[in-house]
Every structure is written in C-alpha cells, then in structure tokens.
Amino acid sequence: MGRAPCCDRATVKRGPWSPDEDEVLKGYIEKNGTGGNWIALPHKAGLNRCGKSCRLRWLNYLRPDIKHGGFTEDDDQVIISLYDQIGSKWSVIAAKMPGRTDNDIKNYWNTKLKKKYVAQKLSNITPMPPPPLVALKPPLTFLAGMNSEELASTDYAFYQEEHKGYMHEQIAPNSMVSAMERADNLTVSASDEVSSVASSSVTVENYNCMNWSSTGDLKSGEMLFSDQLEIGDGYSDNCPFNLTNMADFWVNFEVKAEGFNSLAPLY
DNA sequence: AATAGCTCCAACCGCACGTCC
C-alpha cells in the first residue's frame, strides 16, 4: 500500500497556473515567506492548490532572479561536463549555475543537450570490432614494477585506449572472469621496485573492502572477502585471480595495489 | 486550409530521505 497523497486531488486545482494565482502566491511569499511549511501555505494564502504544486511554481518560475532559456555555449559545456562527472543530478548541476533551476536544466538536457552530448561522445569513438577477451588479460606482473609513465607507454595502455568502450558489452554477468576484465574504474598499482608485491587490496565501492595478499608474483593470490560477496581465488596464466558473482557490482570494481603511482582510471 | 507529427517545457507523480513526536 502506497503512501497517502499529500492533498485531495479531487478538490485541489491542478494544471497550468493562472496569472491571478501567480500573483497571489508571489504576493503571499514576498510578504510572509514560505513559513517553512509548503503544505499549509496554499490554505493560508487562499489558494486552492497542493502545497507541492505551490513549491514547484515558486522555485521554478516565480522566484526572483530566475533565468529562463538563453543557454549559452559555455552553459552547455558546463552542463555536459558536470553530467559526465555526476550524471543526472540536476539539483547539483543547477546549484553550480546561478539563476538556473534543476527543472529548466533537465528540460534543456532532455530536449536539446542530450543529442549534443551523444554526438560529442560518438565523435570520440573510432568504430572498431571488439577485441578478443584474452587480449584484455595482461598478467599483472607485466605491469608491476613500472611507474605510471612507463605504464602509459606500454602496448597494454595503448590497447586500453584503442578499445575504450568495448569492455562492458563483452562480459557476461556471473561468468568467471578476471578482475582486469571487470574493472570499470581500474587502478593498477605496485611499488616502484616490484618484482613481487607482498600485499595488495581490492576495493569494491559500496561494499566492504577485501584484502588480498600474494607471495611471489601477482598471478596467484588468496582473497579474503567479507560478507555478501563470494570471491574465488584462482590462478591462470593470464589473470591474477578470478572473481565470481560479480554481476551486482562490477561497475564499481577497483583493483589497487600498494605503493604505485595511480594510473588514471582506464574506463 | 487541414492535419499529422514533432518539439518544448510546465507541471505532476512517486519515491527517498530527514525530521519530529
């Protein structure tokens, strides 16, 4: 059973606001403020409207200093950049753009900017067939011992760059795959003089950390993981360890090892 | 001129979260 509606839809006026209603609402708030209670406000102001409707009308339309439309190229880039970083957090984006409302930005995004954004993204991707999975499994020992500059110059780094965007589609949920494959924001690190790494950790965002220690090299390791996720330790020539039941969290999976300068997120 | 399809945006809806009692 859902929650009771905040007002009686049968008796309360809905739909577009008339200029008279706008005047009443604006006049009341300018004189008395919102009183910290939107639900009670329409009754006090003499409006036959739902409190939520009054709030929306005030915040998105009647409030002073609101800008409508007229988005500039700079505005576009700010919105696109923020969307890239935080997604559809319209209220956060609006907070960075004085005078803009979240609703306005959301509407602008949905009607115009989304197309521009997609076009920009597409123009950055060179179409090519997905690479074979095996190619995505460089042994960590290959990477270990390199500093970030050396890493960036490896074939592996080049390969990552070339095949950006193809990782997700290739990976079947719940399959036994290497951490390297599943990593969405992958950071591989190791100490400067690594021929081996004594201990490392694997962090899964929003879940508990698991610690992983290794002797000898990074190909084999024993993973300890707490609570709800099941981790299988494993060994193969191509991947340092295997993980199971990744379907629910692979997007946020990170691999980190100690002491290495951070390699920028690969995907 | 008629109308079908499209675009835009104000407004609504339902959910999540915080606060209060």
Add this chain to the structure above:
DNA sequence: CGGACGTGCGGTTGGAGCTAT
C-alpha cells in the same frame, strides 16, 4: 525506536505551439 509527515529530487506526462506535408 518507529511511524507520520514534509521536503526535495529525478523521471515522466500532457498539451500548446510549431513545422512539414
């Protein structure tokens, strides 16, 4: 502690206005 309630938010809808046929 837990339920009720208010607020804020993102997603969606509906209709007015515009454009193409």
